[in-house]
Amino acid sequence: MRALQFTEYGGPERLEWGQAPEPHAGPGQVRVAVRAASVNPIDVKMLSGAMAQDERPAQPVLLGFDAAGVVDEVGDGVEGAAVGDEVFGRGSGTQAELAVLDAWAARPPGVDWAVVAAAGVAGETAERGLRLLGVEAGTTLFVDGGAGGVGAVAVQMAVARGATVVASASEANHPLLRDLGATPVLYGEGVVDRVTDAAGGTVDAVFDVAGKTPAEDLVRLVVDPAQVVSIANFGAGSAGARVTGGGDDSRPVEALALTASLLADGRLEIPVQTFAFEHAADAYRTIATGHVRGKLVLVHA
Ligand SMILES: NC(=O)c1ccc[n+]([C@@H]2O[C@H](COP(=O)([O-])OP(=O)(O)OC[C@H]3O[C@@H](n4cnc5c(N)ncnc54)[C@H](OP(=O)(O)O)[C@@H]3O)[C@@H](O)[C@H]2O)c1
The missing domain is CATH 3.90.180.10 (Medium-chain alcohol dehydrogenases, catalytic domain)
Incomplete structure (x- = not known):
């Protein structure tokens, strides 16, 4: 082969x-x-x-x-x-x-x-992050890096649960984020203020899928720093955030079944x-x- x-x-x-x-x-x-x-x-x-x-x-x-x-x-x-x-x-x-x-x-x-x-890696990783953060109906979530592979799936999975989602991307990807059901904000310097403005205050959870914003800034968006989960900044623990690389956190069979059902009924694109x-x-x-x-x-x- x-x-x-x-x-x-x-x-x-x-x-x-x-x-x-x-x-x-x-x-x-x-x-x-x-x-x-x-x-x-x-x-x-x-x-x-x-x-x-x-x-x-x-x-x-x-x-x-x-x-x-x-x-x-x-x-x-x-x-x-x-x-x-x-x-x-x-x-x-x-x-x-x-x-x-x-x-x-x-x-x-x-x-x-x-x-x-x-949908394999992205679906499993998105499900894992949202589960660790306890995202459910009524949760306000910030996804830092919402237009990429994992981010775009995480945004839609969270919206499908009834969460309110703010997500960051470059300007060019803001229309995509709107289509996915999120309020877009620009990443980079000042992102914490922009998220706070968009959410009307702190958020319940932050899913850092880009690993670019300093964890010390992201934890300012939540009441409990452990409500920041990162998959891409392996030093984020020093700010009190949680980091996940898979392993015991992962439930791939359940995650893939969820991903398949969302794809089947059109709630995930x-x-x-x-x-x-x-x-x-x-x-x-x-x-x-x-x-x-x-x-x-x-x-x-
Ligand atoms: N720990 C784990 O289990 C696990 C699992 C999967 C992936 N990962 C890691 O997670 C990261 C993301 O994976 P992916 O597949 O989603 O990557 P990807 O498809 O390449 O997407 C990266 C996204 O990051 C955004 N971005 C770039 N600079 C940014 C910044 N300064 N602030 C916020 N967002 C920014 C980009 O947005 P624009 O295009 O709009 O600039 C892009 O949409 C990678 O480092 C990957 O290795 C970890």
Whole structure:
């Protein structure tokens, strides 16, 4: 099979869409024939070597943490999945022709492959953040970085729960935030005042998905600093905020089921930009800018 891979750390020029050994579904997993796979900021971090201990990888590294496709192999102990099922979910090495998923949900009928492929990491992360913050009907939430992959899903999930949402983005993404149901504010210097004005005071919860605003500023928006949860500023704990990287906080099966149901009834829409797998480097260059709208997804040409 072909897979996106690299043998030396660096930029998108290191990427190769080449041959790799076929993966197989282990216990509790399924393998899919991939129709689409999303690109996440973590892929760029892996490629750059920022997350590595070694100077160069011992073997080719495959990329990608979510995908959508058709099940072609079912691991031991899996119930409720069969060859031929159309699913989306989370795994590793997903930017490939075949990929193993650890958690998945059925593709809602009629929802585009690229859109469901975009929903794995973003859906799980958004559900996790909102659950940790206790977001429910009546909550006032600030999402810092609301137009990106995780942010756009978090805004809509919160709106679907009946929360009032203020979200930050660059000016160009304010119309998108309005469409998603949030009150837009500009990020950067003065953002705390702008959020306070928009919300009419402090907010109940802050979901920091960008990691750019100092945590010391974000905690001023809430009564209890622990009501700030960050997925991108791993130093935010020093200001009393909570940081989550997944692990025990994660409930991927429930999160993916929720994401699927919101996609199915039209309460969640994920804006996607698609790229052919052969041109994955273009998607990596785009996401590395840190300024994207919605999700970037690799598809077969
Ligand atoms: N801990 C975890 O479990 C976990 C899980 C998933 C992702 N992450 C991390 O979370 C971050 C976001 O992921 P993503 O997939 O949503 O990224 P993304 O799709 O690349 O989106 C990034 C967003 O950040 C916004 N942004 C840029 N500068 C900003 C600033 N100064 N203040 C506020 N927002 C700003 C951008 O808005 P504009 O385009 O309008 O400039 C863009 O929409 C990444 O660092 C990723 O690695 C962590």
